[in-house]
Amino acid sequence: MRLLIAITLFLSLSAGSLAEENTKVVATIAPLHSIASYLLKGVDTPELIISKQLSPHNFQLKPSQRQAIAEADLVLWVGEMLERPIEKLLKDKKGQVIGLHELEGKINIRNFDESGHDHHDHDDHHGHDHSGMDPHFWLSPSNMVIYADVIAQPMYQIYPDHVEQISTNLKELTGRLSTLQAELKSALSELQDKPYLVFHDAYGYFEDEYQLNNVGALTVNPERGIGAKKLLETKKQIEQTQTQCLFSEPQFENKIVKKISAVSGVNTGQLDPIGVSFDAGSELYIELITGLKNALVDCLS
Numbered sequence: 001m002r003l004l005i006a007i008t009l010f011l012s013l014s015a016g017s018l019a020e021e022n023t024k025v026v027a028t029i030a031p032l033h034s035i036a037s038y039l040l041k042g043v044d045t046p047e048l049i050i051s052k053q054l055s056p057h058n059f060q061l062k063p064s065q066r067q068a069i070a071e072a073d074l075v076l077w078v079g080e081m082l083e084r085p086i087e088k089l090l091k092d093k094k095g096q097v098i099g100l101h102e103l104e105g106k107i108n109i110r111n112f113d114e115s116g117h118d119h120h121d122h123d124d125h126h127g128h129d130h131s132g133m134d135p136h137f138w139l140s141p142s143n144m145v146i147y148a149d150v151i152a153q154p155m156y157q158i159y160p161d162h163v164e165q166i167s168t169n170l171k172e173l174t175g176r177l178s179t180l181q182a183e184l185k186s187a188l189s190e191l192q193d194k195p196y197l198v199f200h201d202a203y204g205y206f207e208d209e210y211q212l213n214n215v216g217a218l219t220v221n222p223e224r225g226i227g228a229k230k231l232l233e234t235k236k237q238i239e240q241t242q243t244q245c246l247f248s249e250p251q252f253e254n255k256i257v258k259k260i261s262a263v264s265g266v267n268t269g270q271l272d273p274i275g276v277s278f279d280a281g282s283e284l285y286i287e288l289i290t291g292l293k294n295a296l297v298d299c300l301s
Helices: 002-022 030-039 063-071 084-091 122-127 141-158 160-191 204-210 228-241 255-264 284-300
Strands: 025-027 074-076 096-098 195-200 213-219 245-248 267-270
Touching: 025 030, 030 074, 030 141, 030 160, 030 284, 063 084, 074 141, 096 141, 141 160, 141 204, 160 204, 160 284, 195 228, 195 284, 213 228, 213 255, 228 255, 245 255, 245 284, 255 267, 267 284
Parallel strands: 025 074, 074 096, 195 213, 195 245, 245 267
Antiparallel strands: none
């Protein structure tokens, strides 16, 4: 009888452990993965789908990644306007999916045409029309304070034995993001009148939050090349606006930026909007935002 009870108890515990192992949180891009990782510190390790070295605009899923998404209890992504290759995969997803659509009415969502920049063909951004929505919402720290709270809610259900730990992590992260916002506001307030150009139109949320003076972007779609006409237009724009800095991005070749700098004499810097320069994990998001601040200060001060 005791042996039977022991076997039953063992099987019950094994089943419980297996169930917990099977509960997963996956995130498509490093900034979203970072927030999830922070909330799950001491609980679990979410899976990052798109390597930081790959562009979310254009990537291919491995079979193991398809399986991870299919089995996940919670999938964090931006939407078809950014990670288009997984759009079809998520249509039949049974677990919970949180993207830009699910965040409407909760966070600030901007459109590309709100920037006031003289860009062409906004609807072609990332090769997919979605009413001009700007998908780079993670570049607003204010948005990510709300985002952390939103994604914590399903995590409480996925990990019912770790609600207190997730809640503690959420409180800690919220505090750190609030401190970071204050630091950025102080550091960037003196740069609000300094004109600069970026490689591609990704920074509107960050610029709106800190009232920065981005006078344009080399391209709307970073996967497209830049022709001779655009180079001449950019050189003229730099002269007319007295642009102080032109920023490249680490995940894309900066030959164009170097060429423009050579013919115009403009200073160059580098902005990393997705965290290529940092190790994936709970600290990446804070490092990413701090990195943007440091790059702007270094090039524009």
